[in-house]
Amino acid sequence: MTAGPAPSLRAERATGMAFVAPAFVLFAVFIGYPIVHTVVISFQRWDAISAAEWIGLGNYRQMVDDPVFRRALLVTVGLTVVLTALLTVLPLLVAALFAEGWGRLGRLYRTLLFLPAVVSFVVTGALWKLLLEPNLGNLNSLLGKAGLENLRQNWLGDEQWVLYVIVVVAVWQQLGLYVIIFFAGLQGIDPTLYEAARVDGASGWQQLRSVTVPMLRVVTIVVVTLNLLNGIKMFDVIWVMTEGGPVNASHVLGTYMFRVAFASPGLPDFGYGSALSTVILVLCLGAVGLQLRLNRRLVE
Amino acid sequence: MSDNTQHPQSSSSTRSRFSRRDAIKLGAAGAAAGFSVPLLGGTVSAAHRPRPARRATSGSPATVRFWHWYVEQQDQLPQVIADFEAANPNIEVEMRLIADVEGGYLPALLAAAAADDLPEIYAPHVHSVSFGRQGLAADLVAELGDEFLADFFEAGSSMFLLDGKQYAVGWMAQTMGIFYDPDAFEAAGIDGEPETWDDLIVASNTLKEGGSLGIMQAADNGFSVGDTWFPMITGFSGDADTMRQLDERDGATWTDEPVVQALELYERTVLEGAWQDNMTGMDQQACLNALYAGAGAGFYTGSWNPTTIYNDAPADLVERIRVMKTPAVEAGGRHWTGNSAGAAFSVANNSPNKDAALTFMQYLYSSDVYTWVMSDSVSLPATESAAAEVTDPIIQTMASWLPDGCRHWLTGPAGQVVADTTMELTAGRVSAAEAAERIEAEAATLDYDS
Numbered sequence: 001m002t003a004g005p006a007p008s009l010r011a012e013r014a015t016g017m018a019f020v021a022p023a024f025v026l027f028a029v030f031i032g033y034p035i036v037h038t039v040v041i042s043f044q045r046w047d048a049i050s051a052a053e054w055i056g057l058g059n060y061r062q063m064v065d066d067p068v069f070r071r072a073l074l075v076t077v078g079l080t081v082v083l084t085a086l087l088t089v090l091p092l093l094v095a096a097l098f099a100e101g102w103g104r105l106g107r108l109y110r111t112l113l114f115l116p117a118v119v120s121f122v123v124t125g126a127l128w129k130l131l132l133e134p135n136l137g138n139l140n141s142l143l144g145k146a147g148l149e150n151l152r153q154n155w156l157g158d159e160q161w162v163l164y165v166i167v168v169v170a171v172w173q174q175l176g177l178y179v180i181i182f183f184a185g186l187q188g189i190d191p192t193l194y195e196a197a198r199v200d201g202a203s204g205w206q207q208l209r210s211v212t213v214p215m216l217r218v219v220t221i222v223v224v225t226l227n228l229l230n231g232i233k234m235f236d237v238i239w240v241m242t243e244g245g246p247v248n249a250s251h252v253l254g255t256y257m258f259r260v261a262f263a264s265p266g267l268p269d270f271g272y273g274s275a276l277s278t279v280i281l282v283l284c285l286g287a288v289g290l291q292l293r294l295n296r297r298l299v300e
Numbered sequence: 301m302s303d304n305t306q307h308p309q310s311s312s313s314t315r316s317r318f319s320r321r322d323a324i325k326l327g328a329a330g331a332a333a334g335f336s337v338p339l340l341g342g343t344v345s346a347a348h349r350p351r352p353a354r355r356a357t358s359g360s361p362a363t364v365r366f367w368h369w370y371v372e373q374q375d376q377l378p379q380v381i382a383d384f385e386a387a388n389p390n391i392e393v394e395m396r397l398i399a400d401v402e403g404g405y406l407p408a409l410l411a412a413a414a415a416d417d418l419p420e421i422y423a424p425h426v427h428s429v430s431f432g433r434q435g436l437a438a439d440l441v442a443e444l445g446d447e448f449l450a451d452f453f454e455a456g457s458s459m460f461l462l463d464g465k466q467y468a469v470g471w472m473a474q475t476m477g478i479f480y481d482p483d484a485f486e487a488a489g490i491d492g493e494p495e496t497w498d499d500l501i502v503a504s505n506t507l508k509e510g511g512s513l514g515i516m517q518a519a520d521n522g523f524s525v526g527d528t529w530f531p532m533i534t535g536f537s538g539d540a541d542t543m544r545q546l547d548e549r550d551g552a553t554w555t556d557e558p559v560v561q562a563l564e565l566y567e568r569t570v571l572e573g574a575w576q577d578n579m580t581g582m583d584q585q586a587c588l589n590a591l592y593a594g595a596g597a598g599f600y601t602g603s604w605n606p607t608t609i610y611n612d613a614p615a616d617l618v619e620r621i622r623v624m625k626t627p628a629v630e631a632g633g634r635h636w637t638g639n640s641a642g643a644a645f646s647v648a649n650n651s652p653n654k655d656a657a658l659t660f661m662q663y664l665y666s667s668d669v670y671t672w673v674m675s676d677s678v679s680l681p682a683t684e685s686a687a688a689e690v691t692d693p694i695i696q697t698m699a700s701w702l703p704d705g706c707r708h709w710l711t712g713p714a715g716q717v718v719a720d721t722t723m724e725l726t727a728g729r730v731s732a733a734e735a736a737e738r739i740e741a742e743a744a745t746l747d748y749d750s
Contacts, residue, residue, distance in 0.1 A: 048410050048413050049414070049430065049434045049436055050434055068720075132581075133581065133582065133589075134578035134582065135586075135595065136593060154577075154581040155581065157519075157581025239403070242520075245520060245521060245580075246581075246727060247720065247723045248720065262402065262406050262410060263402045263406065264716045265712075265713075265719075266426065267427065
């Protein structure tokens, strides 16, 4: 029995493209085209029911003078930075603790930590809204019963507290997911490295700093990128809890874009909403660019 | 044994052979083509895609898409549709109820409007006049005649009227009032119902002294707060047309005396404790929950709530709950109440099935059908004849206030800036005078012609 002729490189490429074509078409139709179209609309004035009018950079100039946009941009960047820091450092520390070996208890705790991650953002927002209701919510009720009435706050209705609350809810929701990611990464570290470090007299903290963190660089880059993207695109949990209030204090770019495009009285402003979407897109591309750059440095 | 037997995989022949690998390649290419072509066809813009021929000439099949968010009638409307379809077998009514107005219904409606493919009958929200200006909403005067519209409460219908053209008709009228627990009032020693806002401030503080949250308003957003202070404007102006003038910037400005007086009165209700503590953190549901739990003694809200209260409140509260009029701005003054038909229906002007839609509209609003739907769902009707047939005592009471009605929400472009500034006033960041100035400064720059 003799083997058949080896397929040519061109034939192999054609086969590969045939398999990739459906996914590419889906991407082009449902992701690529809407993105391009949104950017085009961002240079127009369009209220959905009359003809779109080309206004060049008009929407972007409007942004510069819009105090709500400036505030939303600041909040978006601030939340993204804070949440990225918290949701990178905390999960790493927790995962390192779990890696010490807690047996069945460790598995149980990891499962409990991960549970909030499987709850949708909308349900999370609705649940926390009930918990944080200022007069009858569980948190203020518990504080009152514990004799801590002076700690009760109007958590979602006070500009001073609302952003802190959003950070707490986001960390609660996502901590477990990143613990699992880091924990999986830790399983891939050669244990002899730790043995060598111990032989050299390294403490636990030194082992974390000198072995764990460097060996988890790739995972850390992924986690940082995911956090950046999630922060920039934040929408549902904030919309459910506050709709950007009180007094626009908790608006991020996503919620403000939604309000402009769909939830304002009067006709929608799809042009300005598209411009806000484009800003989100640019920020996301920046985050991805950062990841690529970090990865390249790692390879080098 | 013959040498001529050739193995099927032999490479010695120059003939091309169709191998298993070739079959896989061909199948993949075919699947890709078969999958891609419909998708590529789907990218043709809506403007060029031929619409299915659906014009409803007499007897020819037609589909009437019927979009709204009115959960109050979710049990009654399917039966109405079934009865209509039985009587009109050529017309199919496809009801789509999207309960989440901001998150689900409005995006779907606006997307349909952008594609010039509005459903045949739809709840227009605040867009009836805007759609009408662009020719997207049918003029119901022209289509159905004055007789169809004669029975509607004028205050509700006026919101959908422009230059003599009626672009929507009310489905449920709305009036505002204070739902309260009379036992809580009696326990606090409050005799009767507060007549003025000053009386309300006193009553609420008295209730609070007993540990109650007092009278509540949903102040988590500026639109709900507008329900509270807009009727105060009419109270000071004495003219039910004032809110329209402000909304359309037609002879009134936000620094006019009645507006400033209303803002000052509203500010006083906030500062002097008419409302519950932490009101900016309580939405409508939170206030209802507090009422049900006995934590709050009263809740300023609208006539869309009785059904919810009857379904969700404890049975003993349902038995005794009452509703009082919106307080007057001064003793002996008129109890102006928010009165709009926030729930309404429009007909798509450009639909090939417009005739079928109008047929269904006439059926929907026919006396027997509409009266039954409104009564069975404990809703406040938008027509006088149906309002006269209401049996629920709370709805009867609130219907009797309709003649004292005035607008309590804005449809024009100033709505957002008014809502935002009102929230700043509620949060104590600006004074009443500053709020009026700020609203006027922004409102003056907006386009009121689109």
